[in-house]
Amino acid sequence: MCQEEELRSPRIVRVGLFQNKIPLPTWSSIKEMREAVFKMASDALGLAGSSGVNVFCFQEAWNMPFAFCTREKQHWCEYAESAEHGPTTSFLKEFAKRYNMVIISPILERDEIHNDTIWNTAVVIDNHGDYLGKHRKNHIPRVGDFNESTYYFEGNTGHPVFKTEFGKLAINICYGRHHPLNWLGFGLNGAEIVFNPSATIGQLSEALWGVEARNAAIANGYYTCAINRVGTETFANEFTSGDGKPAHKDFGHFYGSSYVAAPDGSRSPGLSRTKNGLLVAELDLNLCRQVKDFWGFQMTQRLDMYADLLKEVIKPDYKPQVISKTI
Ligand SMILES: NC(=O)NCCC(=O)O
Numbered sequence: 001m002c003q004e005e006e007l008r009s010p011r012i013v014r015v016g017l018f019q020n021k022i023p024l025p026t027w028s029s030i031k032e033m034r035e036a037v038f039k040m041a042s043d044a045l046g047l048a049g050s051s052g053v054n055v056f057c058f059q060e061a062w063n064m065p066f067a068f069c070t071r072e073k074q075h076w077c078e079y080a081e082s083a084e085h086g087p088t089t090s091f092l093k094e095f096a097k098r099y100n101m102v103i104i105s106p107i108l109e110r111d112e113i114h115n116d117t118i119w120n121t122a123v124v125i126d127n128h129g130d131y132l133g134k135h136r137k138n139h140i141p142r143v144g145d146f147n148e149s150t151y152y153f154e155g156n157t158g159h160p161v162f163k164t165e166f167g168k169l170a171i172n173i174c175y176g177r178h179h180p181l182n183w184l185g186f187g188l189n190g191a192e193i194v195f196n197p198s199a200t201i202g203q204l205s206e207a208l209w210g211v212e213a214r215n216a217a218i219a220n221g222y223y224t225c226a227i228n229r230v231g232t233e234t235f236a237n238e239f240t241s242g243d244g245k246p247a248h249k250d251f252g253h254f255y256g257s258s259y260v261a262a263p264d265g266s267r268s269p270g271l272s273r274t275k276n277g278l279l280v281a282e283l284d285l286n287l288c289r290q291v292k293d294f295w296g297f298q299m300t301q302r303l304d305m306y307a308d309l310l311k312e313v314i315k316p317d318y319k320p321q322v323i324s325k326t327i
Pocket residue numbers: 060141146173174175176198199200201204205
């Protein structure tokens with residue numbers, strides 16, 4: 001619970017987390033899909049705008065089927081677009097300006113300047129409708145049907161924090177939530193809210209979902225906003241999971257359950273496991289410093305000691321520091 005302070009006024013920010021099913025079957029044309037998904041987004045953004053949301057975030061790869069399970073290149077790579085000037089960013093700029101709202105838009109990015117490379121990228125549009133910057137997913141899964149390394153490499157944008165009129169924001173895309181150092185990186189750069197746009201399924205990760213972003217909020221003294229995709233996506237062609245089981249056409253159930261966690265360990269209820277939804281939560285950013293002052297996790301974190309350890313561990317001739325009884 002955030003306390004009143006003598007010297008600082010409350011810094012209230014309203015966040016909007018949107019989880020959505022794809023509105024059309026996966027085999028629809030890209031043009032039809034784009035039209036339908038943009039229509040759905042307009043409604044969600046309108047609702048967020050009328051609810052006074054200051055920062056809105058979509059789920060990972062929100063405007064396309066989560067097709068990476070198929071390992072097919074044709075069609076799916078056509079969804080990739082410029083972060084700066086692509087159709088999705090152009091579409092969202094208007095809404096950001098109209099509703100005075102920062103919009104975080106995780107998309108499949110195509111970087112035409114660098115040889116048409118493809119990335120998993122979150123685009124940040126500021127509340128004046130201007131492109132502010134982008135972050136590329138740092139950790140790419142190689143687990144189950146999450147065959148994302150077929151499409152793009154690990155990101156090369158570090159741990160950027162976007163300074164906005166509504167606080168210092170960062171984005172830790174999906175699988176990056178399993179990496180405590182990734183969360184730490186955004187904290188070290190001063191993030192006050194870290195969004196975790198995701199696409200993950202029941203059998204794989206539901207047991208971890210409520211723990212990881214919440215723990216990151218506690219450990220790093222910032223708010224976290226975990227947003228998961230929702231629904232079951234079925235594809236035209238069968239694919240295998242490399243586990244000896246029969247080929248199949250669907251990925252499993254994306255279980256939604258988006259939520260917000262605070263640096264004091266409290267959290268919001270989660271959205272539905274099966275339905276689209278917009279979670280609106282009001283945060284007082286002053287809580288970040290209050291929790292840091294109280295617990296002292298940052299003051300006691302001994303970065304120098306861990307920096308030395310990491311420097312040693314990455315050496316090819318590193319010998320693990322194990323002490324055993326010699327006879
Ligand atoms: N999209 C993505 O990174 N999913 C990986 C599965 C998980 O992290 O739960």
